[in-house]
Amino acid sequence: MTSHRSETHEIAARVAAHVSETRLLASIETLASFGARGDGGVNRPALGPLDVEARRHLVERARALGCSVSVDACANLFIRREGTGTLAPVLTGSHIDTQPSGGKLDGCYGVLAGMEYLAALEDAGVRTRRPVEAVVWTNEEGTRFSPGAMGSSAFVDPARLAHYRDARDAEGVTLAAALDAHRAAFPDLAPRAGDVRAHAFVELHIEQGPLLESAQVPLGVVNGIQGVRWYALHCEGVAAHAGTTPMPLRRDAMTLALALRADLNDVAHRLGGESTRVTFGRWSVEPNSINTIPGAVSFTVDFRHPDAAVLAAFDERAQSLARRHGVRCEALFAHAPVAFDARVLATLDGACRALGARAMRLTSGAFHDAMYLAAHCPSAMLFVPSKGGISHNPAEATDARHLVLGARALAHSLTTLCEAA
């Protein structure tokens, strides 16, 4: 066992060393050319013509690497390199659809680091025990078709696809029609055999936040994904003349909303401590006139926390605070926190150590495909720093040395997982 472990370690290090900075960075620039914006960003809607062309480019590259490519009912692409045995595969990957004013890295980095791993295996002359698949998950952003992470969630629970198929984009095109068009564009792709449970999934992604940068740590091992609660609070007052209505007789809906916002903010921090993230992002004021007292105000709260008990306590306190203020509280969305697999996390920790790279544990504030994959197989994520914490923006950027280090840590981790019994 020790000898197998030490041998695995040696192979993992060798494959990681074959990750090519030049090839990885070039592949990022090439993929970014499909839907390139004038400002350096990318606009590539899920399953649109640019996405199809980008996928065609990846399929060609996969075949050049000697990999097979299969596709499932939600147009997820599986770029597979066979192992020495018939064991369950190790999966990696992310998405290549972007926000309308997105950057080059969100999602794409994880897919391309997965393909870089396949290339590094080839260059290192390594055939892993388990097969490995670099996956392109469909429509993660949720910008063209709602909700997001359709591909990964439908992979984990295919019954979801029936609901998703009716989703329409802004032009009225259904997801069903977009999937048909995708199938027609790739008639030679084999359907993926859907009944094999993966051995593990690792997603490499940019952090999209400032924690790694401010800690000056190049790698993040992601413990899990925060849970979230979305509410809309509907505050009623009486619209009245700003000049003729004395202050004591006013029922200003904004004054009411701000008192509730302050209470919700206090409760969020008291319940959740330093892990709390609470945002009051959307505001609607009626009649929104300079000389009329606000008669109705609606605002949203986005509360996130890694602890399900804290989320549940917030639910209860938010409802009771709204009742106390006489405000209607509408629940819009909820997702439980996801804890990644301890053994996969330990593998990621080990890879960072083996590379001599500093790493820190953190929790993802954003959703990712790994949030759904965690329900399918042991999963975890790796993060690299985002400059200025900026994402969903053409200015999204990561140092080249961090991009390479992340790809090496991914390669090391995947190799270790592929060699596992």
Add this chain to the structure above:
Amino acid sequence: MTSHRSETHEIAARVAAHVSETRLLASIETLASFGARGDGGVNRPALGPLDVEARRHLVERARALGCSVSVDACANLFIRREGTGTLAPVLTGSHIDTQPSGGKLDGCYGVLAGMEYLAALEDAGVRTRRPVEAVVWTNEEGTRFSPGAMGSSAFVDPARLAHYRDARDAEGVTLAAALDAHRAAFPDLAPRAGDVRAHAFVELHIEQGPLLESAQVPLGVVNGIQGVRWYALHCEGVAAHAGTTPMPLRRDAMTLALALRADLNDVAHRLGGESTRVTFGRWSVEPNSINTIPGAVSFTVDFRHPDAAVLAAFDERAQSLARRHGVRCEALFAHAPVAFDARVLATLDGACRALGARAMRLTSGAFHDAMYLAAHCPSAMLFVPSKGGISHNPAEATDARHLVLGARALAHSLTTLCEAA
């Protein structure tokens, strides 16, 4: 002198007693039929076809009362009953244009109470020393053509009309064209001789606020009109991901805006005391997304106070608070407070006393034509209660007994002013 005063008193009381509840209430209903809404309200845009028909009705009624009607360059109508001498006239009146979902009383009540006064003089067989004119001021609401109170402000300073003539309504019609159409509709109206300064102006109006009703006082003698300051505060933050951005690293523009709002609110009350009216009515949040920290927030402040020194102090404090918070403060509009004439106010007080009616002094929170007339001649206003303080609304209402009492107080006051030397 004493004998003249006592004689005037007797005449004023006699004319006031001839105010007819039946005729006054019927005239309100008749005028409300021009532009009647299904919900009991009125929609009669300034100088539109309905306004022209309403004016034609008033001109016919005026002529039936033996009055002459003249018109000036801004389509203000002057319904004149001659006096015994050639002294400067006493003016009363208000406006008959309405808000799109206006009531039957705002403006109309003042015009119709003026005409009721002319009818009461006729019924009482009284010929006053001074001529009296009931005026219909054009476009007070400012809804069709901006700004409001065009007619009264152009009457006071005819040079303003040159600027107003280019104002366009939502269909692109200029005020100049609307004035031409009005002239064509009333070819037989004599132009008013514009060089006579009036002896006094009294405007009777509904309060449009809750003070008289809550004090259970039927008449208000209006000391003046509050001054106003309008500002827009432009708060800059950094839009960022609600899930990935830790609380200490956020620059939430809404948090900044609310701190400034709280400071402005404190300062407004500290400077202005109980007379302060401060409203934060219009809010714009960018990107206004549930899961994005607000990156930019603009909001308005409407500060009103009867004391020019308080308004000036607020200007200074608002600017310095905005600077301290690093927020850009944009001045949108300002109007100085107006103090009505002490002698005219004393005449109104005396009329209320003579009628045995309780009255209180108050300050108008809303603008009125009298705001401009005060720069032309000694002026003041009388208020009657608004049910629930509601105005600019089909539900606008005043008890019939208050409407009659207000018209009697106006009749008494005007008679006293008309008999003055």
